[in-house]
Amino acid sequence: MSMTKNLIVVVVLAAICAIAGFAGGWFLAWSRAKSTIASLESRAASLELQLQQLQQQQQQPPPTQKPQKIKAAWIYIGPVEDYGWTYGHDRGRRIVAELFKDWLEVHAVPDVRDASKCAQVIDKLVAEGYQVIFTTSFEFMDVTYEAAKRYPDVIFFHCSGYKRYKNMGTYFADLYQIYYLNGLIAGALTKTNRVGYVAAHPIPEVIRHINAFAIGVKEVNPKAKVYVLWIHEWYAPDKARELAETLINKYNCDVLAFTEDSPAVVEVCQEYYEKGKPVYVFSHYSPMLNYGKDVCVSGQLVHWEVIYEDILLKIKQGIYNTTNLENVDYWWLLREGAVELGCDYGVPINPKFESILKSIRVNETVVLPNGTLVENPSVYDLVFIRLEQMKQDNPTFDPFTGPIYDQDGNLRVPPGERLGHDALWTMDWFVDNVVGEIPKGGG
Amino acid sequence: MKKIRIRVERVYEVPLWLRIVIPIIAILVALSIIAIIFLIQGINPIIAYAEIFHDAFLTTYGIKFNVVKLIPLLLCSLGLSVAFKANVWNIGAEGQLLMGAIAATWIALFKLKGYPSYIVIPAMYVLGFIFGxxxxxxxxxxxxxFEVNEIITTLMMNYIAMKLVLFLIYGPWRGTTTWKYPITDEFPAEAQLPLIPGTLIHWPSLLIALILVPVIYLFLKRTKIGYEISVFGLNPNAARYAGINKTKVLVIVMLISGGLAGIAGVGEVAGIHHRLRYPSSISSGYGYTAIITTWLAKLNPLLLLPTTFFFGGLLVGGDVIKIDLRLPSSVVYLFNGLILTSLVSSDILLRYRIRLLVVGEEDDKCHS
Structure with a gap:
């Protein structure tokens, strides 16, 4: 066997691949160059045309189109039954479908697991005549953006991203204020001064929720620490359960909060309660009181329908069209009613915990929106005062108001200052009473 | 007294018509099982099937996306057909694909950033091949x-590759313009593969795949090393006596197999996503589906074209069920899974035949 001969075969093969690649590249460069010249020539002609069009437009503004009927479709990354993120969006869709049933036709495509599949679903939906398409995962941002360019007559709205186009807006309902309110309660209820947090992915959204929660804990209980463990998944009931048990048994936490799209953590706490070791918990995203009647104190609820209602109504009225969405970005909070405090709709605090929360006093003085001073309010009252303050048109309170220090003791927010949208959206540090670290390299 | 016996016999010569008819029957069997599920859901199965196959294979929409899925499937399958020919079970195309994606990202965003596309794009393919x-x-x-079972190691290395991608997008390669989301920055225009207008088909990758179909075929059929690979696959001991170097065969088949999967990975990130992102988004299991398309094609590179096209269509068709028929996605997985199972299990009918033997008491002569 001559090794050289075989080596030659391998080299030849590699060469073929290389040649194919290089040929592709050359051809590409050549065609690009050719098209550049062609496009330069055609640009001169089209500029003239544009000028004429502009002049015409100035004389008579185009009438705003008002669609008679609207066909709107939603693309979800997960199953509707996840009882978290996708469930929340689908609930919003069902509510607006009922509300606008005279002129709105809706359709939902769940379980579109990856970006390229999303591109395909968009093409299909456009071909079927859907005029408004909502894509509800960060994974879909790039393909939605490309689709917006490809289909200039369709309106796109993407949830959780930052790319916009003339026919593509963005929206998000954020829970950080609610997490802060939950933190106030957690700080009051913990006896071990150890509060646990089962966290999904280490991205700014989750980090800001953990920080808001920790700020609430600190306000009521400066001695308490928040212990964070990461799942590295959005939906993983088994891992959530495992980490919840670790926090309870190994870290001695007696109050838990979490970000994960299932009621697993609530169920764990209910089990511990029934075993005679009460661990309290906050429901996440959907009402989870039924999964933990004795342990679910409060929680975060989302109302996507509020945003969907606003968007669809404005499209119907012709306020939003395919040319003016470049700067349309919803970042809706308590003020707009996109989020709610509670473990069930209309149940901000589980009645079981009312008396104990009313009996615990907080050592601070709060100024009510109407100007009166409240000294040493109960935790219960403090929660509702803060809730009202954040619901105001110009909120008189925000959890991310300085002074705020990070884990290394650096002053991150100077006294009296409030963090703005951009700082919150790129948050990559923990406040000083959080124990745990933000993984720098995934998981 | 006469008894009837059932005997299963090995078949060595399979007529061509049987090779075509049996897979078709297998698909029909799967379809009729799924028809029951459709009926339970209150959907006429015939209309449903007509819609799925029409959309997946007869509309421009279906074919466009079919081809998008065909590109990585074909590239991975071509490599796997070489490895499987040597009876080397490379289950790691998925991870090798991701390594190609990492290589492309490194070239596009760091190593050759700012270079013109006629340098960047070939470099991505070459380095993608090398990484894979x-x-x-x-x-x-x-x-x-060390005689370590390659099924285990290749499979496990998929997970390492996935974790490596996650490490990069959460850590050192996390984008600077992406609001701290775990994705890399977007590839510059020079590093984005050209598309056939109006589609997501990155034609340079398609071209490479199509050129490689006859190349791999001839490599396996006509070259000495291709012959050695076949002998080694049929009987490693005989190969050893014939003086075929085991290490050399193993290394060559795995290099080709991994390299082609790497090229598929380059195509996915440079052609479709334009950045490195969650591994599940870069490849929706192409490396695994390619194992099936390769088997369906009986390791024949020329037959890979129809099998990958068919499977691309199945993937598209599955989504059609979801969008048009409004069925839960679990039905889609059932649909794909049943077709797979019956195709793979029908293979036994090609290799064995069942005979009914009428056995008499006087003599054990076989009458039919």
């Missing part, structure tokens, strides 16, 4: 030197 090949080289050497 090197990833596959590790199990190859482990198998050659």
């Amino acid at each position: 090949a090197l990833w596959a080289l590790i199990p190859a050497l482990l198998k050659a030197k």
Whole structure:
């Protein structure tokens, strides 16, 4: 066997691949160059045309189109039954479908697991005549953006991203204020001064929720620490359960909060309660009181329908069209009613915990929106005062108001200052009473 | 007294018509099982099937996306057909694909940022091949030197590759313009593969795949090393007596197999996503589906074209069920899974035949 001969075969093969690649590249460069010249020539002609069009437009503004009927479709990354993120969006869709049933036709495509599949679903939906398409995962941002360019007559709205186009807006309902309110309660209820947090992915959204929660804990209980463990998944009931048990048994936490799209953590706490070791918990995203009647104190609820209602109504009225969405970005909070405090709709605090929360006093003085001073309010009252303050048109309170220090003791927010949208959206540090670290390299 | 016996016999010569008819029957069997599910859901199965196959194979929409899925499937399958020919079970195309994606990202965002596309794009393909090949080289050497089972090692290395992608997008390569989301920055225009207008088909990758179909076929059929690979696959001991170097065969098949999967990975990130992102988004299991398309094609590179096209269509068709028929997505997985199961299990009918023997008491002569 001559090794050289075989080596030659391998080299030849590699060469073929290389040649194919290089040929592709050359051809590409050549065609690009050719098209550049062609496009330069055609640009001169089209500029003239544009000028004429502009002049015409100035004389008579185009009438705003008002669609008679609207066909709107939603693309979800997960199953509707996840009882978290996708469930929340689908609930919003069902509510607006009922509300606008005279002129709105809706359709939902769940379980579109990856970006390229999303591109395909968009093409299909456009071909079927859907005029408004909502894509509800960060994974879909790039393909939605490309689709917006490809289909200039369709309106796109993407949830959780930052790319916009003339026919593509963005929206998000954020829970950080609610997490802060939950933190106030957690700080009051913990006896071990150890509060646990089962966290999904280490991205700014989750980090800001953990920080808001920790700020609430600190306000009521400066001695308490928040212990964070990461799942590295959005939906993983088994891992959530495992980490919840670790926090309870190994870290001695007696109050838990979490970000994960299932009621697993609530169920764990209910089990511990029934075993005679009460661990309290906050429901996440959907009402989870039924999964933990004795342990679910409060929680975060989302109302996507509020945003969907606003968007669809404005499209119907012709306020939003395919040319003016470049700067349309919803970042809706308590003020707009996109989020709610509670473990069930209309149940901000589980009645079981009312008396104990009313009996615990907080050592601070709060100024009510109407100007009166409240000294040493109960935790219960403090929660509702803060809730009202954040619901105001110009909120008189925000959890991310300085002074705020990070884990290394650096002053991150100077006294009296409030963090703005951009700082919150790129948050990559923990406040000083959080124990745990933000993984720098995934998981 | 006469008895009837059932005997299963090995068949060595399978007529061509049987090779075509049996897979078709298998698909029909699967379809009729799924028809029951459709009926339970209150959907006329005939209309449903007509819609799925019409959309997946007869509309421009379906074919466009079919081809998008065909590109990585074909590239991975071509490599796997070489490895499987040598009876080397490379289950790691998925991870090798991801390594190619990492290589492309490194070239596009760091190593050759700012270079013109006629340098960047070929460099991405070449380095993608090398990264995929090197990833596959590790199990190859482990198998050659220490007899470590390559099924386990290649499969496990998929997970390592996935974690490596996650490490990069959460850590050192996390984008600077992406609001701290775990994705890399977008590839510059020079590093984005050109598309056939109006589609997501990155034609340079398609071209490479199509050129490689006859190349791999001839490589396996006509070259000495291709012959050695076949002999080694049929009987490693005989190959050893014939003086075929085991290490060399293992290394060569794994390098080719991994390298081609790496090229598929380059196509996915440079052609479709334009950045490195969650592994599940870069490849929706192409490396695994390619195992099936390769088997369906009986390891014949020329037959890979129809099988990958068919499977691309199945993937598209599955989504059609979801969108048009409004069925839960679990039905889609059932649909794909049943077709797979019956196709793979029908294989036994090609290799064995069942005979009914009427056995008499006087003599054990066989009458039919």
